[in-house]
Amino acid sequence: MIKQLPIFLSGAGKRDVRTQFAALCYRVRKSKVQVLLITSRGTKRWIVPKGWPIDGLTPAACAEQEAWEEAGVQGRTDGRCLGIFSFSKDADDLGALPCLAMVYAVEVKTLAAEYPEVGQRRRKWMSRKKAARLVSEPELxxxxxxxDPPPLSGQT
Known part of the structure; x- marks a missing residue:
């Protein structure tokens, strides 16, 4: 596991680029990698769980927390950032805010039936190829x- 330092939040300008942390939730079944996508609350687009920094947590821990809150995922990450994608987030009072999301792989151990945003989103397992076709962001x-999943659990 790569050692990360926790985030300590300080004020940012209202128009500054914002950073979110995203979870690429995955499992391996019969040697096939499957990823879990969820729908956004507003437009119902297919996305990965993501959210704002959480004071005192590492970026990877923030991604794990978002995976839990938005998809009911209980899992773990190795702490390595897989990449970054950009998007615009609608803020009612400010319009579209430019955002960057750092993506962390989260190996799914279990999916909970009850979690904070159950009933607000759909979730679905699919191949990497299908997931890539369904998301709107080219970088994602x-x-x-x-x-290519890191060897966390020894699954093949």
Missing amino acids: ARILRDF
């Missing part, structure tokens, strides 16, 4: 297509 599509 590339990360999904090229994803």
